[in-house]
Amino acid sequence: MATKVAIIAANGGMFDAYKVFNIATAAAASDAEVGIFFTFEGLNLIHKQAHHQLPMPAGAEHFAEGFQKANVPSIPELVSMAQELGVKIIACQMTMDVMNLKEEDFIDGIEVGGAATFIDFAKDANISLSF
Amino acid sequence: MDIKVDRVVDAQGLACPMPIVRTKKAMNELNTGQVLELQATDKGSVADIQAWANSTGHQFLGTKQEGHVYRHYVRKSEPDEVKEEMTFPHTVHNDELERLLNGNTEIRVVDVREPAEYAFGHVKNALNIPLGELEQRLGELIPGSELYIICRTGNRSNLAANLLEEKGFKNIKNVVPGMSQWNGDVERD
Numbered sequence: 001m002a003t004k005v006a007i008i009a010a011n012g013g014m015f016d017a018y019k020v021f022n023i024a025t026a027a028a029a030s031d032a033e034v035g036i037f038f039t040f041e042g043l044n045l046i047h048k049q050a051h052h053q054l055p056m057p058a059g060a061e062h063f064a065e066g067f068q069k070a071n072v073p074s075i076p077e078l079v080s081m082a083q084e085l086g087v088k089i090i091a092c093q094m095t096m097d098v099m100n101l102k103e104e105d106f107i108d109g110i111e112v113g114g115a116a117t118f119i120d121f122a123k124d125a126n127i128s129l130s131f
Numbered sequence: 132m133d134i135k136v137d138r139v140v141d142a143q144g145l146a147c148p149m150p151i152v153r154t155k156k157a158m159n160e161l162n163t164g165q166v167l168e169l170q171a172t173d174k175g176s177v178a179d180i181q182a183w184a185n186s187t188g189h190q191f192l193g194t195k196q197e198g199h200v201y202r203h204y205v206r207k208s209e210p211d212e213v214k215e216e217m218t219f220p221h222t223v224h225n226d227e228l229e230r231l232l233n234g235n236t237e238i239r240v241v242d243v244r245e246p247a248e249y250a251f252g253h254v255k256n257a258l259n260i261p262l263g264e265l266e267q268r269l270g271e272l273i274p275g276s277e278l279y280i281i282c283r284t285g286n287r288s289n290l291a292a293n294l295l296e297e298k299g300f301k302n303i304k305n306v307v308p309g310m311s312q313w314n315g316d317v318e319r320d
Contacts, residue, residue, distance in 0.1 A: 003186065026148040026179075029155035030186045072146045081152060 003032040006122035008130040012041030014054040014075070019131045020045060021078035027127075028085035037118035039092035042131075043099070046089060046106050051075055083109050090117055134204065134320075135246040137165035143172045143200060150176045151183050154205070158189065161207045166192070166247045169203040176201055190283075193251035204247040217285060219292040222305045228254075228279055229315040240279045241272065243291045244310070252310070252317040254281065262287045265294060274300050281306040 005027045009020045020036060028034045044050040054075060056063060073081070083089065089110040096102070096112065103112055111117070122128055140157045142150040150171040157167055169180060177194060180203040184191035192204035231238055232254065240257040242249050249259040260268050262282070272278060278300065280288040285307040292305040 022148050025152055029148065029152045030183055031155075032186075070146045071144050073149060085152070085155070 003027070003030070003127065004125040005032050005034045005127045005129070006118070006125035007034070007036040007128075008118070009036055009038045009042035009045055010040050011131060012044030012050070012054065014056050015060070016042070016131055017045045017051070017054050017075045018072070018078075021075065021082055023129065024087050025078060025082045025085060028082060028087050032127075033088075034082075034086075035088040035090060035118070035121045037090045037092060037113075037121075039095050043091060043095055043101065043106075045075070046079065046091060046110060047101075048105060048107055051079060051107070079107060083107075088121070090121070134168070134202075134250045136168040136204065137161060138167045140167060140169045142176070143170050145171070146173055147175050147179065149173075151179055154180070154183065155187075158187075158205070158207055163207055163209050164245070166204060166206045166245045168247070169201075169205065171201050171203065172199055174201075176203065180205065190248075192247050204251070206245060206248065217289050217305070217307070219289050219296070219303075219305045221292070221303060222285075222307050223279065224307060225309070225313055225315070228281070228306050229313075231279075232315065238279060239272075239276055240281055240306075241291070242310075243280060243282050243287050248283065248310075250320040252313075252319055254310075254313070255316055255318050257281065257318075262291050265291055266298075269295075269298060272300065275302065277302040277304070279304050279306050282309050283311045285309045 007020060007024060024034050024036055038046050044054060091106055091110050091112050093112050093114050138157050138161055140153050142153045150169060150173055154169050161167060181191050184205055188208060190206040190208050192206055195202045240254050242253050242257040242259045243262040245261050246259060280292045282288040288305045288309060292303045295303050
């Protein structure tokens with residue numbers, strides 16, 4: 001059976017986004033089944049507007065040049081690559097309600113679900129990660 | 132030196148995980164047994180391509196470095212690749228071929244693997260004719276001479292040996308198990 005990777009994305013910065021989507025796309029490209037549960041600030045990473053302009057951590061702004069020099073793909077590019085590779089994206093319903101966000105505020109092709117949805121996906125995962 | 136491959140993926144200048152993602156996409160479009168060359172400048176790709184091959188079950192052949200460019204070679208295999216039955220009756224074991232090669236007798240070894248597999252290690256003086264090209268290249272072989280056919284695990288050489296016999300060749304031997312377990316000397320291109 002294929003390797004299964006379950007990821008929780010709970011933070012909304014640029015570095016967090018790279019950690020989540022690099023691991024997710026690498027895993028999916030290695031034939032793993034991958035699901036990411038986006039909750040609290042993590043919802044930024046799939047928010048239609050917000051994921052185009054994620055903040056760098058305070059004091060780390062100078063790394064922007066490094067990202068450019070290393071020719072690292074942009075977050076929107078990584079997100080669509082992840083979706084193309086079949087990564088399942090689950091947005092947390094409860095956080096959406098708290099933050100007054102609707103499904104149409106997010107990128108296309110996501111699922112919305114609660115904690116139980118993620119647990120059901122993660123129950124037989126070989127690798128579980130939280131960022 | 133250029134090694135003949137079925138597909139080249141240019142990921143030069145791209146950072147992790149792009150070389151792997153590009154490889155994965157290209158691999159989907161290849162047939163089992165075909166060889167892909169990944170060109171990358173990402174130093175991490177040296178370890179990553181091997182790890183990727185390991186987790187996907189594809190066959191990592193080797194890496195060549197030219198300046199700051201890495202060329203990685205991978206052959207597509209299916210995880211559930213069926214091991215075909217060895218139907219060719221005349222086989223010799225690796226050890227026997229190794230003994231013959233160390234002796235004085237002039238013998239002809241035909242390696243029917245892909246050029247990239249051959250490039251990363253083959254029996255000395257072996258002639259490389261990939262299985263897919265064998266039928267068009269029969270002219271390079273002498274019909275009456277003793278021919279030792281070798282591949283990685285004995286499958287392709289089994290098919291090649293049967294084909295050669297059908298075409299009227301005599302004195303054909305299939306070498307088993309093949310290069311995957313070869314302990315003798317190897318030459319590299």
